[in-house]
């Protein structure tokens with residue numbers, strides 16, 4: 562019975578999340594010109610994009626990511642987050658990697674992003690083997706896939722062919738959700754990336770690994786909405802523990818309180834126990850638009866895993882630059898070419 566229910570749901574979600582291959586205008590004017598198929602930019606991406614021009618690309622990325630994760634496991638979630646913050650602003654165009662005053666990377670909201678040095682090291686090796694060929698945006702996207710797999714998450718084919726952007730503005734990075742938003746504003750932010758409530762719930766599941774600085778949660782712990790008390794939607798034992806851990810803004814706490822190193826559905830289960838670290842995590846459970854999907858995820862690890870792969874491809878395709886006249890292949894991920 563339960564299985565049938567899940568299969569039906571799977572079909573519904575597959576329909577809701579399948580990307581159209583050919584985009585059509587929403588309304589056709591009465592005397593429309595002969596119709597030309599308008600492909601979304603992401604349709605120009607392909608897993609075989611570098612097959613001839615850089616056949617070792619995925620091997621290079623895989624080896625570097627492996628070596629770094631072996632030395633420091635915490636780099637895995639940080640790369641996944643870095644990829645999200647790239648795609649969330651101006652699409653997946655490596656704008657987050659540009660390192661100059663006033664860039665996204667210099668924004669307050671980007672303070673705890675890390676993993677830049679790993680991307681730089683991959684890029685240097687890729688430039689040696691395939692000069693002026695592979696974008697930083699593609700490298701970051703593939704690295705996020707590899708770190709997911711190393712963390713115990715699913716594998717998926719990465720479509721390639723993104724160009725690197727030329728513009729990066731700190732104020733745009735500050736619009737990326739910080740954990741204090743309501744579900745309405747998260748849904749509208751995701752909508753602009755072509756992502757649905759399913760993607761919101763599923764991708765928030767990456768908080769099953771990784772850490773947050775105490776700065777992102779201190780209001781919830783010490784002075785919720787000016788009451789001088791913790792957020793009442795937080796389990797009291799859990800909030801007491803966090804209060805002890807969070808004496809400094811820069812201290813890290815685990816996003817998944819029970820299994821912080823395992824890519825599993827414990828994150829969703831914890832939300833049912835008032836143990837979501839970020840208020841946005843906890844709201845996914847209590848909001849009527851997302852709550853039933855959270856509850857479903859809590860008992861369906863295979864659904865979570867397979868849908869995570871689907872949603873990661875979607876976020877990686879968000880507002881990408883493709884084609885001859887868009888963006889460039891950056892030589893160094895930190896700067897635009899001159």
Ligand code: HEM
Pocket residue numbers: 635638639640641642645673675738739740741747761764765767768770771772773774775776777816839841876
């Ligand atoms: C839905 C809105 C989201 C909000 C409000 C949010 C918020 C946050 C916050 C506040 C942190 C901790 C930052 C700090 O160090 O203080 C964090 C960490 C993280 N986020 Fe999200 N996030 C969201 C969506 C996503 C998505 C879509 C992904 C991946 C596709 C993601 C992946 C991660 C990962 C892996 C970490 C841990 C990073 C690390 O350990 O270095 N998040 N997120």
Ligand SMILES: *[C@@H]1O[C@H](CO)[C@@H](O)[C@H](O)[C@H]1NC(C)=O
Pocket residue numbers: 742743745746
């Ligand atoms: C959600 O947050 C936005 C932006 O802060 C605000 O304008 C809106 O009123 C909030 N909506 C609800 C339903 O609380």
